[in-house]
Amino acid sequence: xxxxxxxxxxxxxxxxxxxxxxxxxxxxxxxxxxxxxxxxxxxxxxxxxxxxxxxxxxxxxxxxxxxxxxxxxxxxxxxxxxxxxxxxxxxxxxxxxxxxxxxxxxxxxxxxxxxxxxxxxxxxxxxxxxxxxxxxxxxxxxxxxxxxxxxxxxxxxxxxxxxxxxxxxxxxxxxxxxxxxxxxxxxxxxxxxxxxxxxxxxxxxxxxxxxxxxxxxxxxxxxxxxxxxxxxxxxxxxxxxxxxxxxxxxxxxxxxxxxxx
Numbered sequence: 001x002x003x004x005x006x007x008x009x010x011x012x013x014x015x016x017x018x019x020x021x022x023x024x025x026x027x028x029x030x031x032x033x034x035x036x037x038x039x040x041x042x043x044x045x046x047x048x049x050x051x052x053x054x055x056x057x058x059x060x061x062x063x064x065x066x067x068x069x070x071x072x073x074x075x076x077x078x079x080x081x082x083x084x085x086x087x088x089x090x091x092x093x094x095x096x097x098x099x100x101x102x103x104x105x106x107x108x109x110x111x112x113x114x115x116x117x118x119x120x121x122x123x124x125x126x127x128x129x130x131x132x133x134x135x136x137x138x139x140x141x142x143x144x145x146x147x148x149x150x151x152x153x154x155x156x157x158x159x160x161x162x163x164x165x166x167x168x169x170x171x172x173x174x175x176x177x178x179x180x181x182x183x184x185x186x187x188x189x190x191x192x193x194x195x196x197x198x199x200x201x202x203x204x205x206x207x208x209x210x211x212x213x214x215x216x217x218x219x220x221x222x223x224x225x226x227x228x229x230x231x232x233x234x235x236x237x238x239x240x241x242x243x244x245x246x247x248x249x250x251x252x253x254x255x256x257x258x259x260x261x
Contacts, residue, residue, distance in 0.1 A: 008035045011104040016176050023172040030070055031105035031168060041165030042105040043158075045098030046174060051088035053243020054176075055099040056081050056155065058167050071169045078159040085240040098167055101174055104158075111161070118157045125149045197229070206239065233260055 010028055018024040031042045045058055061074035079097070082088050091097060116123040125145055132141040195201060197211030204222040211217040211229040219227070226242050228235040237245070252260050 006107060006109055008032055008105060008107055011102075013102050013176060016174060018170075019173045021172075023170075026068055027070060027103070027168055027171055028105075030067060030072070031103070034064075034072065034166060034168075035105050035107070038166075039107065039110065041110070041158075041161040043162065043165065043167055044101040044103035044170050044174075045167045046101060046170050048092045048097045048099050051085055051092050051240070052099055053081065053083070053085060053088060053240065055243075057091060057097045058100055058162065060096045060098060060167065064166055068171075070171045073167050073169070075162045075165050075167050078155075078162045080155065080159070081243065083244065098169060101170055101176075103168070103170070106161070111157075114157050114161050118160050119152070121150055122152075122157075208239070 010031065027044065031044075034040070035042050043058075045060075048055075048057060057079040059076040059079065061076040064072040064074060066072070078100075079091065082091065112123060112126065115126065125148075128145045129142050132138045132145070135141065192206035193201060193204065194208045194210075197209065198213060198216050199209050199211060200216065200218040201207070201209065202218075202220045204219045204225070206224050207219065207222050208226045208228075209217055209219065210227070212231070215229065217227065217229060219225075224239040226235070226237050226239055235245070235248075249261060252258070
């Protein structure tokens with residue numbers, strides 16, 4: 001196996017919900033069919049109907065096809081998460097956009113070509129890793145090269161790949177459970193509330209509250225609030241700011257409070 005082997009790959013996140021699973025398999029089959037036919041970068045999205053601060057976005061272009069009730073579009077542009085609720089809300093309302101769901105399908109050789117073009121230092125390191133394949137100390141050598149790579153996000157390359165790529169709208173219910181807002185949307189009851197713990201909730205709507213057993217949390221008259229109570233920390237924020245939690249993590253690192261990370 002080599003990084004340049006010319007077989008399509010499918011890259012998905014493991015910490016996601018996909019329901020029903022059968023439609024997920026339908027999407028995989030269509031993605032492979034399209035990537036073999038057109039050699040275009042494929043990713044997945046969901047039509048955006050509300051501002052999600054934790055998501056990147058793609059502006060949908062021309063329709064490519066609708067097969068088995070799965071819609072495929074060209075990508076006009078890739079939009080990194082804006083970090084601002086008002087701007088994100090305006091984007092969703094003004095443009096035809098989808099969230100980026102990170103279900104990637106392409107050829108390794110074509111992806112590496114984009115790494116070589118847009119992130120040559122990463123490409124060189126990946127080639128060093130490939131050179132270790134099959135060696136007795138492969139794991140050790142790979143770890144060393146990887147640990148010394150320049151930090152960054154794969155989106156620095158993928159955003160370029162998407163400019164000539166396709167987005168497949170997911171034909172299933174999908175949520176990334178790495179974000180509190182996503183958990184709230186996926187598991188909330190009919191009143192919009194997600195409650196986990198010893199909770200007394202009176203006249204509060206669209207709230208996410210997660211607490212410890214045997215510790216009472218009582219709320220009254222709240223709306224669009226997130227409360228997460230753990231053994232050593234308490235988080236309280238509004239739903240429209242939950243995508244900015246990284247700012248808290250950055251501040252903890254700045255203060256040397258790594259025990260809370």
